[in-house]
Amino acid sequence: MIGVSLDLTLRLIEAVNATPAGSTALIDVTGAEQVTVAQRWAEATGNTILTVHPDAVEVLRGRIADPIAALPADRRPGYRLWLYTNFHCNLACDYCCVTSSPRAVPRIVSAEDTTELVRQAVAAGVQELFITGGEPFMLLDLDERLLASLPHLPTTVLTNAMVWQGERRRRLEALPREGLTFQISLDSATAELHDHHRGVGSFDKAIAGIRLAIDLGFRVRVAATLGHDAGTAEIELVDLFDSLGLDPDQRVVRRVAQQGSANEGLTVSRASLVPEVCATADGVWWHPVAAADPSMKVADSWSPLGEVIDAVRDEYRQHRIRGDVLASSFPCA
Amino acid sequence: MASNEDVLVGAVAYSANVVPIWEGIRDYFRDSAAPMDFVLYSNYERQVEALLAGHIDVAWNTNVAWVRTQRRTNGEARALASRDTDLTFKTYMISRAGSGLDDLGSLKGRRVALGSRDSGQARILPMYFLDRAGVSAADMDLVIFDSDVGKHGDTGKSDLDALRAVIEDTADVAAVGSNTWEALLAAGDDTVSDLAVTWASEDYTHCNFTALPSFDAERADPWVMHLMAMNWENPEHRRILELEGLKAWKPTNLEGYESLVQAMQAQGTADHW
Numbered sequence: 169m170i171g172v173s174l175d176l177t178l179r180l181i182e183a184v185n186a187t188p189a190g191s192t193a194l195i196d197v198t199g200a201e202q203v204t205v206a207q208r209w210a211e212a213t214g215n216t217i218l219t220v221h222p223d224a225v226e227v228l229r230g231r232i233a234d235p236i237a238a239l240p241a242d243r244r245p246g247y248r249l250w251l252y253t254n255f256h257c258n259l260a261c262d263y264c265c266v267t268s269s270p271r272a273v274p275r276i277v278s279a280e281d282t283t284e285l286v287r288q289a290v291a292a293g294v295q296e297l298f299i300t301g302g303e304p305f306m307l308l309d310l311d312e313r314l315l316a317s318l319p320h321l322p323t324t325v326l327t328n329a330m331v332w333q334g335e336r337r338r339r340l341e342a343l344p345r346e347g348l349t350f351q352i353s354l355d356s357a358t359a360e361l362h363d364h365h366r367g368v369g370s371f372d373k374a375i376a377g378i379r380l381a382i383d384l385g386f387r388v389r390v391a392a393t394l395g396h397d398a399g400t401a402e403i404e405l406v407d408l409f410d411s412l413g414l415d416p417d418q419r420v421v422r423r424v425a426q427q428g429s430a431n432e433g434l435t436v437s438r439a440s441l442v443p444e445v446c447a448t449a450d451g452v453w454w455h456p457v458a459a460a461d462p463s464m465k466v467a468d469s470w471s472p473l474g475e476v477i478d479a480v481r482d483e484y485r486q487h488r489i490r491g492d493v494l495a496s497s498f499p500c501a
Numbered sequence: 502m503a504s505n506e507d508v509l510v511g512a513v514a515y516s517a518n519v520v521p522i523w524e525g526i527r528d529y530f531r532d533s534a535a536p537m538d539f540v541l542y543s544n545y546e547r548q549v550e551a552l553l554a555g556h557i558d559v560a561w562n563t564n565v566a567w568v569r570t571q572r573r574t575n576g577e578a579r580a581l582a583s584r585d586t587d588l589t590f591k592t593y594m595i596s597r598a599g600s601g602l603d604d605l606g607s608l609k610g611r612r613v614a615l616g617s618r619d620s621g622q623a624r625i626l627p628m629y630f631l632d633r634a635g636v637s638a639a640d641m642d643l644v645i646f647d648s649d650v651g652k653h654g655d656t657g658k659s660d661l662d663a664l665r666a667v668i669e670d671t672a673d674v675a676a677v678g679s680n681t682w683e684a685l686l687a688a689g690d691d692t693v694s695d696l697a698v699t700w701a702s703e704d705y706t707h708c709n710f711t712a713l714p715s716f717d718a719e720r721a722d723p724w725v726m727h728l729m730a731m732n733w734e735n736p737e738h739r740r741i742l743e744l745e746g747l748k749a750w751k752p753t754n755l756e757g758y759e760s761l762v763q764a765m766q767a768q769g770t771a772d773h774w
Contacts, residue, residue, distance in 0.1 A: 173692040178661060181684050185657055188517035189744055209688035214743030231740055
């Protein structure tokens with residue numbers, strides 16, 4: 169009786185020798201020990217175990233370039249970390265990707281937890297923090313979270329800039345300017361479209377908030393979310409952005425995603441989105457645009473964050489590699 | 502865009518991976534001082550004829566194709582470079598562990614599995630080494646696998662067929678090239694604990710880039726220099742190097758062909774096919 173590992177190795181050599189680079193061969197295996205043998209063999213011979221099935225391994229002929237290395241540095245999973253500090257909001261936008269509203273369960277991440285999250289993020293190599301909600305400034309003590317992050321990570325807060333009154337205004341003015349950006353939502357150059365989706369009177373308050381933040385010396389980015397009814401809004405926004413003195417990198421225009429409250433919009437999935445790791449009080453999500461979609465949840469807890477980011481990277485690699493293989497083996501003629 | 506000035510390299514299409522290998526090498530040369538293109542042949546005989554006819558500048562030849570080219574050119578052909586793995590090629594005689602076979606002399610009266618008749622490592626050289634050890638073909642029960650004739654053993658198929666014969670007990674010992682044996686060892690020594698190396702040959706040289714004197718130094722030198730600069734540490738280079746089975750290109754060791762020259766002479770191998 170010949171050893172099963174020898175038989176497996178012979179089958180690996182025969183099958184892979186007959187497989188063109190970039191294509192795969194399915195090799196029967198029995199048990200974890202044979203999977204280990206196949207993995208050792210593939211690593212030593214410049215091939216790749218693409219998938220481990222219960223009774224087979226799928227071997228890709230050759231090595232695969234890391235799909236993450238092909239992304240711009242600031243788009244690689246783990247470069248940015250998103251944090252939903254809360255889910256409640258003073259507005260109830262009809263396209264909100266996480267169905268935030270004044271009635272939403274707040275699901276708050278405390279200042280203490282934010283401090284620990286930032287510590288783990290820095291250790292995991294995160295370069296930039298994005299805080300969103302809900303409306304983050306619904307939290308009176310949001311500044312404590314910012315004071316925890318700003319010494320370590322450039323931080324952007326996504327806000328509607330409508331609640332900076334009273335104590336919130338006092339705390340706003342006291343915030344550091346260095347490393348802090350406010351990304352303020354504004355969906356059109358005039359009130360009609362903006363107010364249609366975000367509530368009557370919200371346009372004027374957003375404009376006032378943008379001007380206040382600029383006047384207070386904060387770095388401001390203005391972000392528009394456009395649906396099917398946007399018409400010429402994007403063109404008209406350009407003039408408004410110009411009048412506010414916003415540089416190109418201070419303008420964001422994105423489309424509505426079919427998530428949360430939005431009945432229509434771009435469909436997104438883990439396979440179709442480059443992940444941007446997103447922490448919430450409920451766990452970690454593939455991307456902030458889908459932080460209430462159960463299919464986009466990647467972990468029940470953000471700690472240990474480094475392991476969660478590694479898992480997201482691995483899954484993204486698998487999606488990309490699988491996609492590349494399928495693409496290269498699906499000629500129509 | 503191909504140019505008539507490109508160095509034209511011939512290679513044999515022994516597997517589907519020959520295309521990505523040579524497209525990768527061609528791309529690597531694209532912006533060099535010696536851009537190249539390649540032509541694929543279905544067997545080494547056709548490629549040698551093409552080199553001699555001047556259809557290509559360089560032929561990526563097996564050791565057997567090299568010796569035949571040397572014979573046809575009265576020794577004027579030049580070897581430009583080889584893989585590092587070509588310089589330490591060996592033939593192993595592999596038997597079941599515990600078989601008691603421990604040298605070539607012990608193979609008298611045994612079933613000896615050999616590969617394709619034009620394979621240096623799996624047929625021509627093993628027969629030569631056996632004969633040199635006093636074991637003639639008539640002394641053995643030969644189990645022949647002419648699995649990839651024309652490819653000079655490049656596919657590895659006949660080596661694997663010979664090994665299978667040992668595993669399935671239709672042969673006592675198999676002659677295999679070191680590339681096949683090392684591929685088996687890649688998963689760890691314990692993988693091959695059922696097998697034993699009965700005998701290992703001296704090192705000999707395997708493939709090389711062969712050129713005729715008409716491919717002058719002005720064109721050859723920049724091409725060879727750029728070839729030698731392929732770097733294992735560069736992921737894009739490494740992808741190609743791994744597919745072709747080397748870590749670095751090296752100057753060819755011509756002394757390493759001496760055993761094959763003698764083997765082909767002793768066996769009366771024809772200069773032409």
